[in-house]
Amino acid sequence: MSMNNKPIRTALLGAGYISSWHADALKRTPGVDLVAVCDLSRGAAEGIANAYGAPHVFTSLGDLLAANVADCVHVLTPPHLHADATAKILEAGLSAFVEKPFTLSSDDCRRLEALAQKNNVALGVNHNFLMLPSYDRLKADIETRLIGPIDSFEANWQFPLPPLRSGPYNLWMLRAPENILFEIGPHLFAFVADLFGELKNISVSMRNPVTLPGGVGHYQSWRIAGVAKGASVVLNLSLVEGEDNRSIRLRGLGAVASYNFAEDSYLRERASMQDIVAGPLARQLSVAGQAMGTGFSNAFRQLKSLNGLAPYGLSIQRAVDSFYASLKAGAPVDRRLSAGLAANATAMIEQALDVARPQFMPKAPPPARNVAPAKGETTLVIGGTGFIGRALCHALADKGYDVRVFSRGSGGGFDREDGRITVFTGSLKSDDDLRAAMEGVRSVFHLARATETSWEGYLENDVGVTKRIGEACLAAGVARLVYTGTIDSYDASQPDRPINEETPFDHDLTRRNLYARSKAACEAELKKLESERGLPLVIARPGIVIGEGGPLQHWGIAMWRGATACKLWGDGKNIMPFVLVDDVADGLVLALETDGAAGASFNLIGEPMLSSHDYFAAIEDAYGVAMRAKPTPLWTYYMVDMVKYWLKRYLVKKQGLTEPSFRDWKSRAQLSPYANETAKSVLGWTPEQDKQKFVERGVATANLFGVSKS
Structure with a gap:
């Protein structure tokens, strides 16, 4: 064609x-x-x-x-x-x-x-990563016989999959244990299909089991071994937290080759022609030279594209370019993009699953819960599939409420013996869906948030959606709407100024990050509906929420560079506004049930206990891993942000950018102390008081890495 x-x-x-x-x-x-x-x-x-x-x-x-x-x-x-x-x-x-x-x-x-x-x-x-330049170099070395016949081949996808620990659990790949291999396995099996064609004598071993809410059991680590064209082949798949290792390494008769497809780098090691004294040095200099050349080349490309052509994006770009070049020429597609290669990769996955299925865990029944008698009252939770939302849904159900979760997908992780949680599938941008979801509902929780890259996107998909939800609540005559804002909308850059519910938001939110600005705008829209049309509104602003089901790499705590490496917001010595997820869920339920909460706002902040340094020390003690939490002056974040801003504005001519603010970066460090007296006095809220118990619930038993500590 x-x-x-x-x-x-x-x-x-x-x-x-x-x-x-x-x-x-x-x-x-x-x-x-x-x-x-x-x-x-x-x-x-x-x-x-x-x-x-x-x-x-x-x-x-x-x-x-x-x-x-x-x-x-x-x-x-x-x-x-x-x-x-x-x-x-x-x-x-x-x-x-x-x-x-x-x-x-x-x-x-x-x-x-x-x-x-x-x-x-x-x-x-x-098949991502088959089209990167470094893989082209590996293939060229194979085709020119420089590597020689392959004796052994190892492919690794050792990269965290946070949804296994913190959801959302309604993702297709989490619905059945074999889905993970179909979702992630093609990355590895495509290399085998391209280099060897097929894999024989397959064996499979699995470890690091986890049972998700809903009872589906998954193994987070797989080792698949076999033989291909006489070569020993091992595929390692690990989804627990840890260092990123997405690579292949092969030994040929003529050389050893390594391809890191997460970074688009290729290294080839061959015997040195030097004598026994200079040989090891020459070999390492060769490796260093290759690494330096690749590093400069990749850095230049990513700088020129403003990171748009980092390896993941570059792999898709080169695949799309190749496919459409073939389409225009009426020529067959590159073999790496062919349906035939995909069929071979899929066949190998099927064979591996045939071996693995007898080892799969049976679906576990939902855990027994201590619950209150049914209230005969339905509450709608928008954003119920998130970290806080799931805890809230179960807290409501435990207290006797019938809970309806509004979800774009089919939902997941809500299986209960009492059947008190159901899922309504719809679009938040559909008035008809919102009206249908609110039929027979007495109260609504709105925890949903948008993740956008432009203010226009937030206006449409966060602020606009929130206004639509508020109007739907008025039309449905709900008794109370509880909205979760964020403490990020405050100016927390001043260590000598405590923040409470009477503290106004940042005086110039147009210079703050888009999320903080958008959540404040959402609150403003709802308060307008409250004052003008009587919307029964309560606003809750959780702090930095931690606990089981939450992410290890929480960006409210630091700028993460890996599972054990991050840059702190400043020196990391100030007390941070941590709060346990179960305490937040309790506070939200109280915001619904407390008569005096109507029309009020509450900052759900735990007792002052931990700095960022303390938090990472607790992780080290609980999990036995050294954390590299580097104190980083806030002005360095600001300067880097300014450089990016000017490059995007004047080189790329991108419109609608927000000029960086040093106050925004200082606020991320949460330098201001927070008071939580209003929530405790008005709601009767009792967040965890004991530091040891707080650390146990928020860190030690929160399964942050996904690996059993036994």
Whole structure:
């Protein structure tokens, strides 16, 4: 299928996380126009379409295909939908570019490959990291026989997967134990498929078990071994917290080669031609020279692209470039993007799962809970699948409430014997969905938050959504709306000024980070509805929330550079506004039940106990790992931010940027002390008083690394 003389019209099917990476790549690809975005959520589709100038938005694949606006569709849906969607696209005479995993069945892979050939359309599969420059160098050394026949091959995906510990648990890859291997395994099996073709004599061992809310058991570490073309092959998959090791290493008869695909670096080690004295030095100098050259090359590329072409983005970019070059020329796609290679990788995953399934843990029944009698009252929790939201949902259910969780997906982690938590699936940008969700509801909690990169995005997807929720509460006649703001909206840059509920927000929020600014704007919209139309409102502002189910790498505490490495906000000696997640959930329930809370705001801050230094010392004691928490002057963050701001503004000509503020960086250090007397006196809130118990609940038993300490 050749398209030499006109731009290729492309659509995205799916508007989730990966869609922006594909949209960025398409924007950089000459001769390709992004014309449409399709997603079940119109709001999500419109968000991507508006950001990248796509004129068409659809909520069903059938409507997209019937509109005849595209020549090619990128399939970016959850994996279990890939096969059916791709078949419909190919049958309609359009080309398809599918994110890994291609499908969940090698038979489906080959069926779709045949369907593409029958209809004379292009079909490509994106296996990330097969298209990076460093992998090209590895392949060249293999093809020129410099490495020689391969004796052993090891591929590693040792990279934390926080949802295993802190959710959201409704992700497709967490719904069944085999899904993780289908989701992450293709990264490793694609290398085997490309270099060897197939893997035989497969054995599988697993460790680090974890049972998620809902009873699904997963193993966080897999070791898959076999033989391929006479070479010993080992694939290591580990999802616990720890240092990032995403790499392959192989030993050939002529050289040892290492490819770090997380960093796009390649090192080749060969025997030195020097004598026994100078040889070791010459070998290390060779390795150092290769590393230095790669480091400078990658740094220049990432600086030039303002990090848009870091390895992950670069791998997608090069895959997209290659696919569309083939499409324009009417040539077969690169073998690394082919359906045939994807079918081989999928077949190996199927074989590994056949070996592993007898070892899977049975689904665990929901734990017994001590609960109050049913109240016969329903409360709606928006944002209930998050860290705080899950704790709140169970706290409400334990007190006898029927809880309805508003979720974009099907929900997860709410299985209970009493059935008091149900999930309502809908879009927060749909008034009809909000009205339906609030039918029969007496109270509403709004904990949802947007994650955007522009103020316009926050206005639409956070402030606008919050206003819509407030108006829906008025229309439904709910008795109380409890909204969670953030202490980040305060100016916490002054050590000599305590902060309480009477303290005004920062006087110039336009110079603060977008999240702090947006949450303050959300509060303002709700307070306007309260004063003008009588919205029954309570606002709660949690501090830095820690506890079981929370992330290790909490950016309220530090700027993280890995599981055990971070840069502190300042010297890290001031007391931080930590609070336990269970205490926050209790405070939110009290904000609902306390008559005197109506119209008030509460800062849910724990008792002053720990500095950042103390927190990391507690982690070291509890988990036996040295934490590198580096004190970092706040002015250095500000200066780096200013440089980035000027580069984006004057080199890239990016619009709508917020000029950095030194006050914003000082506020991140939470230099001001917080008072929590209002919540304790008005709500009767009793956050943990004992420091030892606080550390035990917030750190030691919070399973921060995902590895058993026994």
